[in-house]
Amino acid sequence: MTAALAGCTVVVTREHRGELGRLLDVAGAAVEHIPLIEIxxxxxxxxxxxxxxxxxxxxxxxxxxxxxxxxxxxxxxxxxxxxxxxxxxxxxxxxxxxxxxxxxxxxxxxxxxxxxxxxxxxxxxxxxxxxxxxxxxxxxxxxxxxxxxxxxxxxxxxxLVRVPSEAERARAAAADAVVFASGSSARAWTDALGGDAARRLPPIVVAIGPTTRAVAEESGLKITHEAAEHSLAGIIDELSHAWRKRAGQ
Structure with missing residues (x-):
């Protein structure tokens, strides 16, 4: 059986890939880890x-x-x-x-x-x-x-906001999706990318829940999908659904 996210490149902006990165790996995604925050x-x-x-x-x-x-x-x-x-x-x-x-x-x-x-x-x-x-x-x-x-x-x-390199910005813009598991991660995208923030968003943008969605939209970002189950697993499910639809499966 083909992995749900095979062929999908996903940006993770957390300081560490962590559990979200692991779940994306299991689902077959190619993870672009581009940290936008530092603790x-x-x-x-x-x-x-x-x-x-x-x-x-x-x-x-x-x-x-x-x-x-x-x-x-x-x-x-x-x-x-x-x-x-x-x-x-x-x-x-x-x-x-x-x-x-x-x-x-x-x-x-x-x-x-x-x-x-x-x-x-x-x-x-x-x-x-x-x-x-x-x-x-x-x-x-x-x-x-x-x-x-x-x-x-x-x-x-x-x-703290970490400003990505030009190479990282290009990789983010070329990805298929980005996932925001918190309001701070969405805000960091805008803070780090400035005027390019909305333009650099991949086609699929998934928020973990309504609070994160609200922060993202207040920051000028368009959320295309919100996880039905407000959890990391819910993000994977929503992203998988969006990817299948985009791929015409």
Whole structure:
């Protein structure tokens, strides 16, 4: 059986290919990894604030990215502190660095999905520490606060724009598709490519969900497809459908 994405060249803009790159490989895609962001550390004061907040043993620590997981795991070993992550790849990284399972991971791997899963599974007001990047949205914090929880938000890392080379720009424009798994990745495309951002988009542009789509469109990018299941697997399914349709299969 022919792989679903055989012959399809897909741009991945994350700092690392990660789980998304692996899933694309399995589906038979040719992955063009063109990082448009770089992760940088926060200053010492913010680092100490985050470490102290987790060391004080809140009820929950929540991370929304693998970079956030990397920066809380070393101080999140205490079993009294429960863990939640916005997606399976982030949960896997958090479980590895915290050396124990993650308690809540939503089926819909977007901020709204995490809020829904948390509210459904957790009883009573909780003290929650959220570790996120400086460009991440406030949807998780706002949703949990509205549900009656006490939420402490800490910036765990900074997201910097990486400007691609001319060769990378050409490869991106020549690709068949690009996938955006977060609003920050869509925003980074515009920030990195400037006035060329919309023109450099491949024919197929897939967003993981409505929040990412909204950020992309606010940034002047046209999203051609949105994953029905808001997860990395959902991105692969939507991209496969779009590719088959484009190839006339």
């Amino acid at each position: 940088a550390e926060v200053d010492d004061a913010r680092r100490r604030q985050l470490d102290s907040a987790i060391a004080a043993e809140p009820d929950w620590v929540i991370v929304t990215s693998a970079a956030g997981a990397d920066r809380v795991g070393a101080v999140a070993h205490h079993p009294a502190v429960r863990l939640a992550a916005v997606g399976t790849a982030t949960a896997s990284r958090l479980a590895a660095v915290a050396e124990r399972p993650v308690d809540v991971t939503p089926d819909r791997q977007i901020a709204a999905g995490l809020v829904e899963a948390f509210v459904e599974r957790v009883d009573g007001p909780q003290h929650v520490v959220i570790a996120r990047g400086d460009l991440a949205g406030d949807d998780v914090a706002a949703g949990l606060t509205a549900a009656g929880h006490t939420v402490d938000v800490h910036i765990a890392y900074r997201t």
